[in-house]
Amino acid sequence: MEGLDPDLEHMVEELRQAMGLASREEMLRVLIRQAYYRHQLVCPACGHAFEPPEGERAQCLSCFSLLRIVQGYWVVLERRGLPLEGG
Numbered sequence: 421m422e423g424l425d426p427d428l429e430h431m432v433e434e435l436r437q438a439m440g441l442a443s444r445e446e447m448l449r450v451l452i453r454q455a456y457y458r459h460q461l462v463c464p465a466c467g468h469a470f471e472p473p474e475g476e477r478a479q480c481l482s483c484f485s486l487l488r489i490v491q492g493y494w495v496v497l498e499r500r501g502l503p504l505e506g507g
């Protein structure tokens with residue numbers, strides 16, 4: 421996937437950092453899944469889609485990562501057994 425314009429690349433990079441993902445490809449995959457599963461929570465860590473709970477926090481039913489909603493996006497607070505930096 422090449423050829424996104426610089427603004428879009430910038431947005432992808434900001435979202436990638438906010439979600440704590442390792443690579444741009446991972447980020448694009450999450451965005452595509454979020455677009456496809458519009459009304460579901462898509463776990464940024466593993467891509468599992470499920471019904472979002474009430475409130476600002478959730479735990480992925482598949483990989484058990486802890487998630488939090490930030491500006492409308494679910495971000496990884498803590499991956500299964502692997503705490504992220506910052507956040």
Ligand SMILES: [Zn+2]
Pocket residue numbers: 463464465466467468480481482483484485
């Ligand atoms: Zn997950």
